[in-house]
Amino acid sequence: MATEDLEWERSKISNQDMNLLKRLGFTKKKDALRFPHEESYPSPPMEYRVSFVDHLIRGLSPPIHEFLRGLLFVYGLQLHQLTPNSILHVSIFITFCECFLGVQPNWALWKRIFCLRRNGSHGVAYNIGGVVICVRSDVDYFDVKFPDSVQGWRKRWLYVHEESSDSMEYNIAPFDGKTKILRRRSWDAEATEEEKLATEALMTRIRELQSTRGKELSGIQITAYFLRIRVQPLQARKNPLWMYAGDEDVERLSTDLSAKDLEKLIRRISKLSKKDTVPSSCKVKPFCSANPLPEGHLVLSSLPPLPEGGEVEERAVVTDDNQGASRPESGVGGSQKSAASLEKENETEVTSSTRSSLPLLLQKAKGRGMKLSTLAPPKLILPVLKRLHPMPGKKLWVFTMLLLSAQKLAEANRRADALATELEQSETTRMKAEAKAATVEDLQKRLDDAKRALEENVAQHSAREEEILGRLESQSRRFVRRTHQEYELENPEDDELLDALSLLEIHSTEARNGLAEAEAGLSRLFPYFFKKKEEPAFLIDLAKCFTSNEDLGLQLRQEGLKVGVEGTMALIAESQQHVDWSRVGNTGEIETKKWQSLIKAAKPSSKKILATLGYIPAPAPSSSKPEVK
Structure with missing residues (x-):
């Protein structure tokens, strides 16, 4: 299977993204983030790793939480190889464990719920966002309502600070954008019997939180909670979330978001429609300083295995790197095969390439439990085969059956490839339609924002004008006389603009009165000086009659x-x-x-x-x- 890098290109972080990161508090710490300049391929400084804006708004923040460090180590991944929805899965899991189960994020519980699969189109495995964390199909977990696709997230990359540890193996692997993603046994690692026994109470609690009428907990409620309290789940913290102390908590990244900003952010990272309401609170009260853990509560701790002098067994690379690369999410997410069975299947497929076609077909037929007696002997093919490849009748009959089975299998493969091509085309069409709809929706939002800004601006100007008019009227009433009277303010305020406007109004009134009186006087004189002329309608024309050179x-x-x-x-x-x-x-x-x-x-x-x-x-x-x- 080919690997596609999706062509790293120059980061395109907009002003809107920068303002969002500022409101969320990411820029408060000086060296936490660094933004690329003109480079078209990531070149992070020392102690920095490549991440994305859509990772940060879903709960990631440096320094990175030790549970996420362990996951990246065990799965052999880098940050840029996880999709935004996968990051949100980890954030929800950590928040759920600390706030609603009252335990540290538990590695054994994680293995019971999640597995990994490849992300890519038909015949192509992505490198940027090439791995997806998904829920096993046999597990009932919270409905998170992930969006089907996150538009343009790969183009909004930046650098996040990675704090060094004493053990270099414990740190996140340095960035390498061309490292091929290798599927490992740990991707489908299952909990042992001892781990299942230890986490059974936690699984029972999950089922209770899902089925208790009136107190059903959802993934959207958990997401809205950690966004509302402004503590990033994937950030290394001194205190767990069950010790959250409200507005004064030292782990808060920023102050409270406005209701409008919070709603927009939740709708951005989920697929809630405009008709769906954003939860204002959780139906189950989370643990915090105001709602402490009950006395005697057992705080379990189980982190992903980290290196202590050597590799962990789960990091072993599966020989066949192509397995599971393009399977649908539902199939991979619900895989119930153990790591041993997957390894056996992979080894069988790889070593079979060196064998002859007949034993291989026979081996696969037996492995799939095929009954050769259910197929009728092909009477028309047997004579031809006898001439081409003489052999005993029974072996010839078996060989014929295997050839027919291989032919049917090849035909099925061709049909599967055709269906996969059609699925890819429909997926491309759907993504284009979503991109177009997102563009139209974005333009509509920008138009609505502009209208609201214009209305607010008009309202501010109207209020300012009313204030000026009111003060001008108040200033005018302070005059005893308007004619031949010096302008003096009573208890003047330090507002030069209003004072100038008041003086202008007074002198304008004087001028208007003087012009009116001049017009009346000239109108009375006009008949005596110009008996046979018609009096002009305008004061200027009337005055010109009296400014003649004649006496x-x-x-x-x-x-x-x-x-x-x-x-x-x-x-x-x-x-x-x-x-x-x-x-x-x-x-x-x-x-x-x-x-x-x-x-x-x-x-x-x-x-x-x-x-x-x-x-x-x-x-x-x-x-x-x-x-x-």
Whole structure:
């Protein structure tokens, strides 16, 4: 079977991922994480290992818990070879053991529940995420509701700090992205009879937690619990989770997440639909400092075997590395074969390649319990075989039966290969559809977030405007008078913007009032200066009429004098009196005082004359000298 590296490429950790890691508290410790720069292939610094963002949000955090260290050692794996769902399996198991069973994570119990299988497509075994931890089919365990696939998780890789131990074999193996994954006997290791007896009470407790009506515990409840308390299950800790002390606990990675962030995170790492509610608490109260372990409680301890001067037996490599590489999850997860039976089967398949075809077919036929008597002798094939390969009749009949069985087996294999190809095509189509749906859903979420942000921004601006308007009204009421009055604040606050706005409002009001009064005054004057013109509708046009280069007052007085002279001439002509017109306009010969006395003496008569004519002139100051045009 070919091994595919899935082509390591430059890490693509988005700003959204960085913000999430910051909210979760991973960046609080200075050297816990390091992010790659432009390298397209991981090159971790000394004492760092390669992991993924989707590992961290599922409970992983440096320094790594000793139970996970033991699993990686026993199974001969590196962190990057485990899928995100496998990491979540370990996190849930550790949380369940410490919070609901009151024991350390138990290696014997783990072997009763879990086994490992290869992860890959038809004919190809992945190296990045090439191993899957799954539940044995004969075990009733919590329904975790894992997503069918985690989109793009292999592209979001980073470096996590691995604290050194005195024993180099105890540390996680240094990163090697090209190391081939070897299937080991430990992948299907089963608990011994002694281990089964020791963990039977724990298995009974698991069944009770699943079947007690009203207090059923689920994998989603356990996941939500360790995310809510902000303690990473896969981090090396001083205290187990049954000693969790609440908000003041020293193991907390960050403060509480908001309800919205917690719900989004749980939906991201599970396949809960929008209709499914996210549990706000566990139906079974977990052990903690507020709910301590009962008195006399026995705390079992069973860790995966770690090296003490040599290899552990479970790490032996199975000879046939291809076995179980592409089997469906249900088949591998429920494998009930022992390590010895698997080893025997593998050895049989490998050594058979050096044998002849006839003994091999016979051996496989016997191994599968085939009854040759159930097949009718092929009468048409026997004569041909006699010519090609003469042999005794009984052996020839057996050989013919084996050939037919091999033919049927080859046909079955071809049908299986065709079905596997169709399954791979349907899987590819499904993954594309999921990616498209995830993209649409992500765009919809981003649109909703943008709408909410815009609404919040508008609300903030509206509140700010209302505050400014209210304060402006309060400032305006402090004026005793608006005209010719200095602006003074009573108990002013240190807000230069509001003070400037208040001054602007006051001066604007003064300007508006002045313009209104000017417009009214000019409108009253307009008929006297422009009798035959229509008054403009706008103040600017009206003001332009009065800014002419001509002296409008002089023109008006000359016009009035002309009318007076014409009227006087008309009265004299009507009275038929003789007038020396050559001296009428010569006012220079008359002294100023005499002219004023004559005007004064003529006023009563001129008023009567004008009243008779029906004209009442407006009062105007008299001039010392008449103006003659």
